[in-house]
Each structure stands twice: as C-alpha cells, then as structure tokens.
Amino acid sequence: MSTRVPPADIRPSTRPPWMEKDGPILLGAKIIVLVVVCLLVLYPFANIIGTSLASEQEIIRRNGLVILLPSEPTLAAYKSIFAGGVVTRAMMISIGVTLVGTAVNLVATVLLAYALSRPILGGRFILMTVLLTMLFGAGLIPNFLLVTALGLSNTYAALIVPGLISAFNFLVLRNFFQNIPDELVDAARVDGAGDIAILTRIVLPLAKAPLAVVTLFYAVGHWNSFFNALLYLDSSKWPLALVLRSIVLQGQPVGGEITPSIGEAVPSIQGLQSAVVVVALVPILLVYPFLQRYFTQGVLTGAIKG
Amino acid sequence: MTYLDPKLKRRTVLGGALSLGALAAGTTLSGCRTSKNTPTEPQVNDVAMPDFVEYDGVKPDLPATAEGAPAGFTAYPEDPKPSVTEAPLDGASMTLMTNIFNALPTPKGQNAAWKAIEKGLGGTLDITIVPATDYPTKFQTTIAGKNLPDAMLLDTTTVDDVPRFLEATCADLTPFLSADKVHDFPNLAAIPTIAWEECVHGNRIYGLPIPRGVTGGAGFVNATMLKEAGVSSPSGVDEFFDVCTELTAPKKNRYAIINSKGNTFLTPLFLLHGVPNSWRLEGEALTKSYETEEYAATLEFALKLIKAGVMVPGSDGIDGQTRKNYFKQRKAAFVYDGLPAMPDYRNSMKGQDVQPFVPAGDDALVWADNIVFGQSVLKKADDDRIRQLLGVANYFAAPFGTAEHLLINFGVEGVDHQRKKGVPTITPKGEQELTAPWTYFTAPKEAIFDPDADYVATYHKAINTMVPMAVPDPVSNITSPTEDKVGSKIAKALTDVRDDILAGRATMTEWEPAVKKWREGGGDKIREEYEQALAGA
Numbered sequence: 001m002s003t004r005v006p007p008a009d010i011r012p013s014t015r016p017p018w019m020e021k022d023g024p025i026l027l028g029a030k031i032i033v034l035v036v037v038c039l040l041v042l043y044p045f046a047n048i049i050g051t052s053l054a055s056e057q058e059i060i061r062r063n064g065l066v067i068l069l070p071s072e073p074t075l076a077a078y079k080s081i082f083a084g085g086v087v088t089r090a091m092m093i094s095i096g097v098t099l100v101g102t103a104v105n106l107v108a109t110v111l112l113a114y115a116l117s118r119p120i121l122g123g124r125f126i127l128m129t130v131l132l133t134m135l136f137g138a139g140l141i142p143n144f145l146l147v148t149a150l151g152l153s154n155t156y157a158a159l160i161v162p163g164l165i166s167a168f169n170f171l172v173l174r175n176f177f178q179n180i181p182d183e184l185v186d187a188a189r190v191d192g193a194g195d196i197a198i199l200t201r202i203v204l205p206l207a208k209a210p211l212a213v214v215t216l217f218y219a220v221g222h223w224n225s226f227f228n229a230l231l232y233l234d235s236s237k238w239p240l241a242l243v244l245r246s247i248v249l250q251g252q253p254v255g256g257e258i259t260p261s262i263g264e265a266v267p268s269i270q271g272l273q274s275a276v277v278v279v280a281l282v283p284i285l286l287v288y289p290f291l292q293r294y295f296t297q298g299v300l301t302g303a304i305k306g
Numbered sequence: 307m308t309y310l311d312p313k314l315k316r317r318t319v320l321g322g323a324l325s326l327g328a329l330a331a332g333t334t335l336s337g338c339r340t341s342k343n344t345p346t347e348p349q350v351n352d353v354a355m356p357d358f359v360e361y362d363g364v365k366p367d368l369p370a371t372a373e374g375a376p377a378g379f380t381a382y383p384e385d386p387k388p389s390v391t392e393a394p395l396d397g398a399s400m401t402l403m404t405n406i407f408n409a410l411p412t413p414k415g416q417n418a419a420w421k422a423i424e425k426g427l428g429g430t431l432d433i434t435i436v437p438a439t440d441y442p443t444k445f446q447t448t449i450a451g452k453n454l455p456d457a458m459l460l461d462t463t464t465v466d467d468v469p470r471f472l473e474a475t476c477a478d479l480t481p482f483l484s485a486d487k488v489h490d491f492p493n494l495a496a497i498p499t500i501a502w503e504e505c506v507h508g509n510r511i512y513g514l515p516i517p518r519g520v521t522g523g524a525g526f527v528n529a530t531m532l533k534e535a536g537v538s539s540p541s542g543v544d545e546f547f548d549v550c551t552e553l554t555a556p557k558k559n560r561y562a563i564i565n566s567k568g569n570t571f572l573t574p575l576f577l578l579h580g581v582p583n584s585w586r587l588e589g590e591a592l593t594k595s596y597e598t599e600e601y602a603a604t605l606e607f608a609l610k611l612i613k614a615g616v617m618v619p620g621s622d623g624i625d626g627q628t629r630k631n632y633f634k635q636r637k638a639a640f641v642y643d644g645l646p647a648m649p650d651y652r653n654s655m656k657g658q659d660v661q662p663f664v665p666a667g668d669d670a671l672v673w674a675d676n677i678v679f680g681q682s683v684l685k686k687a688d689d690d691r692i693r694q695l696l697g698v699a700n701y702f703a704a705p706f707g708t709a710e711h712l713l714i715n716f717g718v719e720g721v722d723h724q725r726k727k728g729v730p731t732i733t734p735k736g737e738q739e740l741t742a743p744w745t746y747f748t749a750p751k752e753a754i755f756d757p758d759a760d761y762v763a764t765y766h767k768a769i770n771t772m773v774p775m776a777v778p779d780p781v782s783n784i785t786s787p788t789e790d791k792v793g794s795k796i797a798k799a800l801t802d803v804r805d806d807i808l809a810g811r812a813t814m815t816e817w818e819p820a821v822k823k824w825r826e827g828g829g830d831k832i833r834e835e836y837e838q839a840l841a842g843a
Contacts, residue, residue: 060634060654083738086410140443141450148451231447235435236413246437247409270627 052077052274059270077275087243087279093156094240098222101160105218106211109165109173114199117177118185134167144231158232159225159239166221169214176210177203216291220284244276351506351783353480356488359495363387364707366753368766374498374520374677375773376752378766379706380759381728389493389708393428394697400427401455403434403448404682405441408741419717419739426710427698435743449475454685456695459746460513467790469508476683477692480511490693491700498751503783504678513681514699514748518646519769521776522676524574525642526651529659531560532639542667543578543607550616553639561638562616566629569622569808570642572608579604580669587780590841592833596800596821600669605817608808622809644676648765649756662768665775674776682747699748706753714744729757786835792828800824 022030046068051059054070081087116127138146143162152158180203188198204211226242238246247269360370364386368378414420414432424431434455436444445461448454454475465471481487483502488495497517505513532538535553540546550562565571581600586593595601611617618637621629626643633641634654640663643651651660665672684695704710712730716723722736732740754769756762786793803820806812 056654060631063628063631063635083734085416086412086738089413140447144447144451148453153453230436230440230444235410235433236415238410243410246406249437249439270631 048274048277051271052278054271056271077271078279080272081247081275081279087240090238090240090243093237094223097156097159097239098219100156101222102215102218104160105164105166105169106215109170109214109218110199110204110211112165113170113173114177114203117174117180130165130167130170147232153232154234154237155232156237159222159228162228163221166217169217172210172214173207176207180206212291216288219287223284241280244280247276248273351503351509351785353506353509353511354485355499355502355506356483356497356511357486357495358497358499359489359492361389361493361496361705361708361750363389364705367759368754368762370751370753371770371773373773373776374500374517374751375770376519376754376766377706378754378762380755380757380762382712382730382755383707384728386707386709386712389704389710390426390697390701392697393426394694394701395427395429395431396694397429398694399430399432400457400695400698401432401434402682402744402747403436403444403455403458404743404746405438405459406435406741406743406746407438408743410435411742412735412739417739417742418721419713419736420742422713422718423744426713427701431698431744433743456687456691457514457682457684457699457747460681460683469785472507472510472512472683475686476512477686478510478512479514479684479692479696482689482692482696483511491696491703493700493703493705493750494696494748496705496751497703497748500674500778501678501751505681506783508785512683514683514696515681516679516746516749517751518676518679519752520674520677520773521645521672521769523645523768523772524577524663524665524672525640526633526648526660527663528633528636528639528655529661530657531636533659535639539663539666542670545667546578547607547610547614550611550640551614554614554616556615559637561618562640563611564618564629564632564638564641565621566624566626566642567622569608569805570629571617571640572604572808573642574640574663574665575604575608575611576601577665577672578667578670579607580671583671583673583675583777584779585781585836587840590837592781592836592840594824594829594833596824596829602814602817605804605807605814609814612808645769652761661764662772664768664771670775671777672772672775674778679746679749702744703748703750705750706755711750716740727757781836781840784836784839786832786839788828788831788835793832796824796827796829799827 047066050066050068050070053073053075054062054066055072055074055076058070058072059066112126112130116123116130137143147153147158147162150161152161184202185198188202193201224241226239226245229237229239229242364379364383366377367380370377411417411420414424420431434444441459442461442464445458446464448458449471460468460472462468483491483494494514497515500520501515501517502511505511505515507513527539529539531553532549537549537552540549553560553562563571576595579600581598581604582593582595584595586595586598618632621632624632629641630643630647630650632638633643633651636658645662648660648662682699684692687695701710702714704714712719716730716732717736717740719725719730721733722739723730723732725731754762754765756765800820800823803812803816807814807817
C-alpha cells in the first residue's frame with residue numbers, strides 16, 4: 001500500500017525555522033543587506049582597478065579615489081610594471097616555486113599524516129614534536145642560521161624546505177585519515193595491498209576535499225610569501241610577491257611614513273601601486289573558484305574529530 | 307644537498323640569537339668591556355677629517371659654497387672627462403648590500419648600465435638590494451649570520467652601541483682617509499668636510515658618506531596661491547599667522563597648511579621660532595630643544611593655528627602620499643616636505659610657482675639636518691683589499707660632469723639616455739636599469755641640474771639663503787653612551803605628549819612635567835656627558 005504524502009501547505013514542518021521559505025518582507029530585507037555588504041566589499045576592488053587605469057593627473061585630481069573606469073583610462077601603469085622583464089621573470093619564479101613547493105609539501109604532509117593516523121611505534125613522540133612547532137618558533141635569527149648552515153642560502157629550496165610541513169595542514173589531513181574506517185584498510189590488506197597501495201588507491205581518493213583545502217593553503221602561502229625570499233635570495237631570484245611589494249613600498253623610508261623623506265625624492269606612484277595589487281590578485285582569483293566547493297567541506301571535515 | 311654543518315651546534319644557534327640580543331642590549335655589556343676605541347666615557351671626536359679638495363674639472367653656472375650649498379648646472383658637459391684613471395678592482399669582485407627606494411632594476415645580466423660600470427671598475431659588482439622598509443631586518447640577520455658583504459649601508463636604528471659594533475665588525479678607515487691620506491682618492495676628497503664629520507664614531511672614521519644638501523629645508527610654498535590671495539611670503543611668526551588666516555577659505559576648500567602624521571607641520575614653525583637644532587650651546591652649557599622657551603612657544607603657536615582652522619581638516623592623520631596629493635591639488639599653500647621632493651612637485655604642478663619656503667624673521671633659522679643620507683661601512687679586511695674597496699668608493703663619488711657620474715646617473719648613451727639639446731634624457735629602458743642603488747654606496751656632493759635656468763636659479767637662491775642660516779647640531783660629533791642607550795626611548799615618550807597636546811588629548815600644562823620626566827629619565831645625564839666632553843675638548 002503506498003503512503004500518501006500530504007500537501008506541503010498542511011504538512012507539519014520538521015525542518016528548522018531558518019530553512020523555511022521566507023516571506024516577502026524578510027526576503028527583501030535579506031536582499032538589501034546582502035547587496036549592501038557586497039557593495040562594501042566590492043568598493044575597494046573598484047577603487048583599485050579604477051586607480052590602476054587612471055593617469056597620474058586624474059588620480060591627484062580625485063585624491064586617489066577613482067571608482068571603476070576613469071575618464072581617461074590608460075594602461076601606462078601596467079606597461080610600466082611589465083617593462084624590463086623583472087615582473088615577468090618574478091611571475092615565472094612564483095609559478096615554479098608554487099607548483100613545486102605545493103607538490104613537495106603535499107607529498108610530505110600526506111605521508112606524515114597517514115603514518116601518524118595509524119598506531120605506530122614512536123608515533124606519539126613524533127606527533128608531539130610536530131604539534132610543538134605550532135606553539136613555539138625558534139625565531140628569526142636561529143632560523144636564518146639554520147637555513148644558511150644547510151647551504152640553502154640563495155637557493156629556491158630556502159623557500160620550500162624550511163616550511164615543508166605545516167602543522168595545521170598536517171592536523172587537517174591526519175584527522176580525516178583517522179576517520180577512515182579500519183575495515184576498509186583491513187579489507188585492502190587482506191587482498192594483499194601494501195601501505196603505499198592502500199594510501200594511493202583507497203585513502204587518497206576518499207580525501208579529495210581535505211587534499212584540495214591543503215593544496216589551496218600551501219599554494220596561496222607560497223604565492224604570497226616574500227619574507228623568506230627577502231632574507232635568503234638575491235634580488236634576481238625574487239618571487240612576484242616581493243617584487244610587487246617593493247613597487248608598492250616605493251619611496252617608503254625606514255620606519256614608515258611618519259616624517260617626510262628629507263633626503264630622498266619620493267615620486268607619486270599610486271596608479272602603479274594599484275596596478276601591482278591587481279596583478280598580484282589575478283592568479284589567485286583565477287584558481288580559487290575551482291577549489292571553492294572543496295574548501296568549506298574540507299576544512300570542516302578535517303577539523304572535526306570523529 | 308649539504309648536511310648540517312657540524313659546527314652548527316646548539317651553542318652556535320644560541321650564540322647567533324644572543325649576538326643579536328647583545329647588539330640590542332650592547333650598552334649593558336659595553337661598560338664591562340675595555341677596548342681602545344669604544345667609549346664608555348663621552349668624548350669629542352677630534353680625529354683629523356679628510357682634506358677637502360674641490361673638484362674643478364667642470365665650471366658651474368651657479369657656484370657651490372664652502373658651507374656645502376650645491377652648485378647649479380643647466381647643461382651637462384658634452385664630453386665629460388673621466389675622473390678615475392685606473393680600474394680599482396683589477397679583476398676582483400665586490401659585494402655590496404644597500405637599500406632601494408624605487409622598483410627593482412633590470413638584473414645585472416641584462417643591465418647595460420651595470421655592465422658598463424663593472425667594466426669601469428675592472429671587476430664584478432654584486433649588489434644585495436633590499437627595500438628600504440626592510441633594510442633593518444636584513445641588516446640584523448646579515449650581522450647575526452656573520453655573512454657580511456664587502457660593503458654595506460650602515461643602519462644605526464637597529465644598533466644601540468654603534469661604536470662598539472663598528473669596532474668589532476668594520477674596517478677603520480682613518481689610516482686611509484684622514485687628513486692628506488685622502489689625496490689617493492681625489493673624488494672622496496671632493497666630498498665636503500661637514501659630510502665626513504657624520505662618519506666618525508668613537509673618534510675614528512668608519513663610514514663613507516652619501517652627501518645631501520646640508521639642510522632638509524622648511525618645506526614648500528605655492529607662491530601662486532599667495533599671489534591670488536593678495537599676500538606675500540611672510541616674515542616672522544605674526545605675519546605667518548596673518549598670511550595663513552588670509553589664505554584660509556573653507557567654502558572654497560582652500561586652507562593654509564597641510565599637516566600629516568607625526569605633525570610634520572611643526573618643523574617650519576620650529577624654524578620660524580628659532581628652536582635650536584637638537585641642542586643649544588651657550589658657552590659650555592647645553593640646553594635641549596625641548597627645554598627652550600622657543601619650543602614651548604611653537605607649541606602654543608601651533609595650537610593657535612589649529613584653533614584658527616587654517617589647517618586642512620583631518621590632515622593630521624594622512625600619510626605622505628596623501629599630503630603630496632593635497633598640495634598638488636592646491637588644497638593649501640604651505641606643506642612640509644624634504645627639499646629633494648622639489649622636482650616631483652614642479653613636474654606635477656605646471657603653471658604653479660612652487661618654491662622652497664625660506665623661513666624669514668629675526669628669530670628664524672634652518673637646521674643642518676640633511677647633511678648625509680647615510681653612510682656605508684666596509685667589512686674588516688687587509689689593507690690592500692680596503693684600498694681596493696676605497697677605490698670603488700672613489701669611483702662612485704665621481705663629481706657632477708665627469709664621465710663616471712654620467713654613467714652612474716644616466717647610464718649608457720644611446721641605451722639608457724639620449725642627448726636632447728645637450729641634456730641627457732633618460733629613456734624608458736634607462737628608467738628600468740638606473741634604479742639600481744649604487745648611489746647608496748657613496749656619492750658625490752649634490753648638484754642642482756636642470757635645463758630650466760629659472761628653476762635652477764630659484765632653487766639655488768633658496769638653498770644658498772638657507773645653508774648659511776643652517777644651524778648645526780653642536781653635539782653631532784660627540785658620543786654619549788646614555789644617548790646611545792636611552793636617548794630615542796625618552797625622546798619618543800616626550801614627543802608622544804607633544805602630539806597629545808596638539809590633538810587636544812592633553813593641555814599645555816602637561817608639557818613642563820613631561821620635559822621634567824625626560825630630564826630625569828636620562829636627559830640630564832646625556833647633557834652632563836656632552837658638557838663633559840666639550841669641556842675636555
């Protein structure tokens with residue numbers, strides 16, 4: 001006998017109130033709030049894009065506020081950035097370091113997280129050591145001495161090796177791996193699969209969401225990092241973030257802009273600085289939408305211990 | 307991959323961290339250590355300065371002065387003569403670490419100017435380029451890592467005990483440059499003595515100066531706006547107030563003064579009131595500028611200006627870039643900015659008569675506060691190597707009008723610059739290549755150069771009026787251990803109170819107690835040390 005489902009309008013609601021359909025007033029209020037928030041978020045973007053396309057005279061005339069399209073758009077700032085080849089080369093370096101660094105980071109983190117997600121001899125000691133790095137850092141000078149002593153000065157490895165495994169990303173993956181049922185692993189082992197085969201054929205295919213999240217974290221970290229490059233690399237090897245930062249900070253004296261630069265001529269370069277911000281943002285804006293659907297799911301999955 | 311250096315034991319790592327801490331807290335250790343140069347007592351630096359030998363290879367349109375005011379040129383010699391006869395490096399290489407205020411230059415391999423300079427030096431020049439804002443961090447890590455380049459820009463903001471640091475780490479240049487010994491390096495001899503005096507620490511010459519125009523000036527005035535308002539450049543404090551009130555028309559969005567973070571507008575007011583440059587010396591007695599009646603009077607005057615509404619509203623919170631923009635938009639007629647900003651204002655404000663503001667009046671003065679940008683120091687090495695590096699410094703100190711100066715500042719002709727009516731005009735490629743910061747190793751005496759004769763004349767006249775008025779800091783060549791230890795900390799505490807008063811968060815009644823606190827916190831001890839040194843000189 002089939003069960004008749006009563007019509008929706010008389011069906012008792014078992015859903016939470018916030019999942020109920022909104023009335024017109026509430027819907028309108030929500031739309032207004034969201035539109036206002038969106039405009040507030042988009043305003044600085046519009047300002048930066050507009051300023052990057054404006055001439056110096058127009059920027060001065062409008063006191064730095066050029067929303068969207070200026071009256072006399074020009075690509076002079078972008079031409080200036082990409083002339084000379086410095087930014088192009090830096091971009092290639094950043095792409096290389098991000099790709100290689102993210103791959104190396106992932107391999108190391110996955111291996112460590114999987115190994116420590118299973119009971120192994122000495123596992124607790126290694127786990128505590130990894131977690132300790134989240135709480136205490138050696139500081140700038142000891143890290144510098146260590147990297148120099150390892151012979152990594154002025155090499156791209158100095159950007160990758162010191163931060164090879166992030167404790168936070170390790171925890172995200174480890175927690176996920178721990179939630180994989182032992183029965184799955186045991187079944188695979190009964191079929192003759194070794195640890196590597198279990199990892200690659202069973203565990204990793206189930207871990208797409210946290211892997212995407214960890215990949216994003218590492219990739220964005222590599223793309224934006226500049227401080228280690230400043231300490232360890234010659235200017236000919238600077239990644240994009242550091243080159244663009246030096247353009248943005250042009251003319252800034254030591255200690256910031258508290259007193260005028262008595263000794264140095266400081267040119268007006270707001271258009272250039274805005275173009276730099278746009279150039280730095282574009283690659284991340286291109287990549288992020290493809291990983292967004294994994295982002296929330298992955299973070300929550302890894303964060304909640306089962 | 308190399309393995310961990312067995313010498314990098316726990317002690318080395320801790321030692322590296324502690325060395326930085328020792329540098330920061332160096333003053334507590336300096337008292338316990340005896341060394342021949344590090345002063346634990348105040349002393350006057352009386353080492354013989356390098357002889358000054360003016361370069362006479364180029365005749366200026368407007369002459370320089372013995373006090374250090376720059377010469378004026380409206381043309382560059384068609385056929386500049388070389389000032390260096392022998393390539394200093396002779397096949398060797400040199401490493402330099404210095405800061406940059408501009409974008410990164412084209413790398414050495416593709417940089418025509420850099421390659422040409424290396425050819426002139428007769429060796430290779432590798433520069434570790436560091437953005438100016440990051441230079442203190444890089445400087446600290448470089449020192450702690452004990453991996454010093456041959457030459458580096460000295461950063462005194464991160465070193466509390468500069469003489470001790472220099473003695474331990476850097477080459478003493480006194481035997482090579484003092485008195486007539488500098489004649490071996492004629493371009494260095496053409497640097498004014500006043501610049502060399504900034505390079506003396508612990509009574510020894512350690513630094514190579516990067517000279518500037520002696521005074522940072524008193525800001526700029528838009529003379530066109532004054533003319534439109536029917537007023538002229540003021541003489542004296544009262545006239546200045548009257549001119550400011552005449553200029554101010556809020557309904558037309560026009561004001562008299564643009565301020566910015568740190569109350570930068572105070573500097574021209576200090577100069578109008580005759581506030582001394584750091585210290586005033588009367589006989590053998592020293593008075594700090596904070597303690598003078600003139601300083602308190604300036605604060606009262608500033609409050610009067612604020613109350614009269616002559617300042618651009620909200621400008622006390624703006625940054626330097628916004629300050630410049632406001633001035634270019636003609637929001638106000640007076641702004642404080644360093645004199646080197648003149649070309650930027652001139653280029654951006656065509657049709658406006660922008661001039662350096664020259665303080666006038668019975669009490670007015672200017673400070674000799676821009677004698678050098680900074681100084682570079684050399685790593686300890688044997689005498690032959692030091693001479694070699696000084697030869698490179700001599701190359702970069704080539705005066706205006708020489709072949710080396712043209713190459714360093716304008717690059718290779720046909721690549722980095724073109725001659726237009728005899729004037730070297732930098733090409734787009736040159737703009738990319740010439741941001742290389744070799745001018746922050748050492749540099750010649752400044753020169754005013756522009757094909758616009760009126761501009762050169764105006765600027766030259768202003769500088770030549772101000773430099774003779776420039777009041778030096780009477781203790782600039784004296785080392786005070788207490789100043790090294792606590793000077794900047796107690797000064798900051800006092801200027802915080804000053805800024806609170808101007809912002810209305812405190813009243814003038816709190817000024818005297820704050821000055822008293824400065825005295826008790828170390829100011830009196832600093833004064834005592836300076837006076838002791840002066841008395842013993």
